[in-house]
Amino acid sequence: MSFVARLPYSRLALLGLLTFASFSSRAQTAPTPEQVRRWQHLDLQADGVPGISADKAYRELLGSRVPTPVLVAVIDSGIDTAHVDLKPILWRNAKEMAGNGVDDDKNGYVDDVRGWNFLGGKDGQNIAVETLEQTRIVAQYRAQFEGAKRKKLSVDDQVKFDQYQRAKKSFEKDLDEENKQLAYLKEAYSNNTFSFGKMKQALNVAVLDTALLRQAAASRADVPSAGSLYAFLRRNHFASTDDALKSLDQAVTRSRNRVEKSLNPAYNPRPLVGDNLNNLAETGYGNPDSQGPDASHGTHCAGIIAGLRGNGLGADGVAGDMVRIMSVRSTPSGDERDKDVANSIRYAVDNGAQIISMSFGKDFSPEKAVVDDAMQYAAQKGVLLVHAAGNSSLNTDKDQNFPSARYLNGKFIPNEITVGASSRLNTSALTATFSNYGKQTVDVFAPGVDIYSSTPGNTYATYSGTSMAAPVVAGIAAVLKSYFPQLTALQLKQIIEQSATPYHTQVLRPGSKEMVDFATLSKSGGIANLYEAVKLADQMMAKK
Known part of the structure; x- marks a missing residue:
């Protein structure tokens, strides 16, 4: 699994965590370009x-x-x-x-x-x-070890049983967390879509890009969040709120893929490759x-x-x-x-x-x-x-x-x-x-x-x-x-x-x-x- 930090550490997470109302609190600590x-x-x-x-x-x-x-x-x-x-x-x-x-x-x-x-x-x-490794272990051994008593197993099977138990615990924890995260990201996408839409209405524009927001921050005192939204987009290298929503939508897709594929024991894309997984050589x-x-x-x-x-x-x-x-x-x-x-x-x-x-x-x-x-x-x-x-x-x-x-x-x-x-x-x-x-x-x-x-x-x-x-x-x-x-x-x-x-x-x-x-x-x-x-x-x- 690629080691890009998962939520709440990535810039995509910031989109999920920050809604229209909270942009201003982040603008003050923006680093220089x-x-x-x-x-x-x-x-x-x-x-x-x-x-x-x-x-x-x-x-x-x-x-x-x-x-x-x-x-x-x-x-x-x-x-x-x-x-x-x-x-x-x-x-x-x-x-x-x-x-x-x-x-x-x-x-x-x-x-x-x-x-x-x-x-x-x-x-x-x-x-x-692909699936996570713990998902693959659960899929491989669930029929054999679910409900089994460890002491009745052979020594070799006890090793596999212990690995299955660790993998199962990790799998269930990850699936629960990912389901919660998916719901959270979907809600964040909906909230930000609404908030950005309200600002577009206030400014009477179809696109909220950084140039327009910078101008609005200087001239539209009736839209006080324009400046903080401008700072947010610049800090995270988004040209517009549409770009920001696109990135958040991609985060939703990735989270959905984890729930439906990476954490789904029934999912197996490997036949597409056509190799023999049991032949490690x-x-x-x-x-x-x-x-x-x-x-x-x-x-x-x-x-x-x-x-x-x-x-x-x-x-x-x-x-x-x-x-x-x-x-x-x-x-x-x-x-x-x-x-x-x-x-x-x-x-x-x-x-x-x-x-x-x-x-x-x-x-x-x-x-x-x-x-x-x-x-x-x-x-x-x-x-x-x-x-x-x-x-x-x-x-x-x-x-x-x-x-x-x-x-x-x-x-x-x-x-x-x-x-x-x-x-x-x-x-x-x-x-x-x-x-x-x-x-x-x-x-x-x-x-x-x-x-x-x-x-x-x-x-x-x-x-x-x-x-x-x-x-x-x-x-x-x-x-x-x-x-x-x-x-x-x-x-x-x-x-x-x-x-x-x-x-x-x-x-x-x-x-x-x-x-x-x-x-x-x-x-x-x-x-x-x-x-x-x-x-x-x-x-x-x-x-x-």
């Missing part, structure tokens, strides 16, 4: 913002250096291959000829010019929505459509890593234009399958990726062993894995989230770096309220709240989540690899951890009202910092 669009690149000392100091690094340390090519794989929902900010930096498999139905490079994947899609069929159809299934039916999440992550810098469009990526982005699609709306994750990692490694960005995760991983094997394969090939910590406000030192920081045998995965999400405020809100954390299992934090980046159709949007924090770190790793190509995956991880800017700000522990030292929430105790990482890489190389 610079802070909204580029805050992750800023520096604490120079700009007063706890970003990664990317601008400072390029300005003071990298300007006279010559970068080398780096390939970063984004295992995600797909990437819009025509986006103006991404098209020049997307990987192309030079050994493959598009559309000829032949595996020209003999890598087992036919026509994989831009990457691969493990969620599609040979006929070109694609899975958009199977490869070559899928299709070359690495964009897929909804590439919003993957496109956003790709832009964070390497969207063109300095072109005056949208948002800048962390890495420069020597980086290429490979799209590997394994993450639907719903939970990814372990088999697809393992194959995605192996595909990326075998096709030259040096860094893999993975902004997905789930609560159960019944075939974790096959994912572990793929991660070990990546380690053997010197590939760095950058993984989002998750958005459940959990201490992952104690609670499970997959892919995890440890192998099944309990040993830490040496080439994986796990990333929590931080905000632009060096206050008690520095830690994203949704972010998972863990002194042992989360390596570092990075900007992940209100991150502006590319979305399909040459558009841009602000998302929040550890999904956004992981590609920030993947971008840092890509910069380091580009300017210091001799660095290994383990050295990249070491540099990013050791160069993180330490913060001892008292923050709210995610999921609680307890105040804690920010440094206690991750292994490094800090926020990833490109400027300091480049300095440390310089020092490391000088010793050789």
Whole structure:
């Protein structure tokens, strides 16, 4: 499941939470355009913002250096291959000829010019929505274990029974919460539609866009909420209230899909792919459509890593234009399958990726062993894995989230770096309220709240989540690899951890009202910092 923070943390949630009457209370704290669009690149000392100091690094340390090519794989929902900010930096498999139905490079994947899609069929159809893993476990074992007595089962079946009980509890909880959220979003859509309609009547217009609202705020004292509505739309990058309602409608659709599909044990789209799910060693299934039916999440992550810098469009990526982005699609709306994750990692490694960005995760991983094997394969090939910590406000030192920081045998995965999400405020809100954390299992934090980046159709949007924090770190790793190509995956991880800017700000522990030292929430105790990482890489190389 893609790790965009779910309600009430995303901008779509704000639409649901804010109605016409409450806009004014939000307008007073609107950030500047610079802070909204580029805050992750800023520096604490120079700009007063706890970003990664990317601008400072390029300005003071990298300007006279010559970068080398780096390939970063984004295992995600797909990437819009025509986006103006991404098209020049997307990987192309030079050994493959598009559309000829032949595996020209003999890598087992036919026509994989831009990457691969493990969620599609040979006929070109694609899975958009999948079930959650707990839904699949309930569907698989309900007939066998519902009403069964554990003590009467075999030892092997007791293990399965215990997993079924945990999955059932999680499934029922998620279904109840999603039904409530769906009702809430539908009501919010109705309320906002009514409120926006009333303002249109008051102003006698058909469209409430930002230009009109700005003018009304200055000239129409009889419509006092025009100014606060204008500020709300600007802050969330909506051109009009119609655009805002469109986004909320999309949130309603996603919630309905979770109720009717992701949390429906009878729903199973997998036959569309045509593979044998029981054969975990199977490869070559899928299709070359690495964009897929909804590439919003993957496109956003790709832009964070390497969207063109300095072109005056949208948002800048962390890495420069020597980086290429490979799209590997394994993450639907719903939970990814372990088999697809393992194959995605192996595909990326075998096709030259040096860094893999993975902004997905789930609560159960019944075939974790096959994912572990793929991660070990990546380690053997010197590939760095950058993984989002998750958005459940959990201490992952104690609670499970997959892919995890440890192998099944309990040993830490040496080439994986796990990333929590931080905000632009060096206050008690520095830690994203949704972010998972863990002194042992989360390596570092990075900007992940209100991150502006590319979305399909040459558009841009602000998302929040550890999904956004992981590609920030993947971008840092890509910069380091580009300017210091001799660095290994383990050295990249070491540099990013050791160069993180330490913060001892008292923050709210995610999921609680307890105040804690920010440094206690991750292994490094800090926020990833490109400027300091480049300095440390310089020092490391000088010793050789």
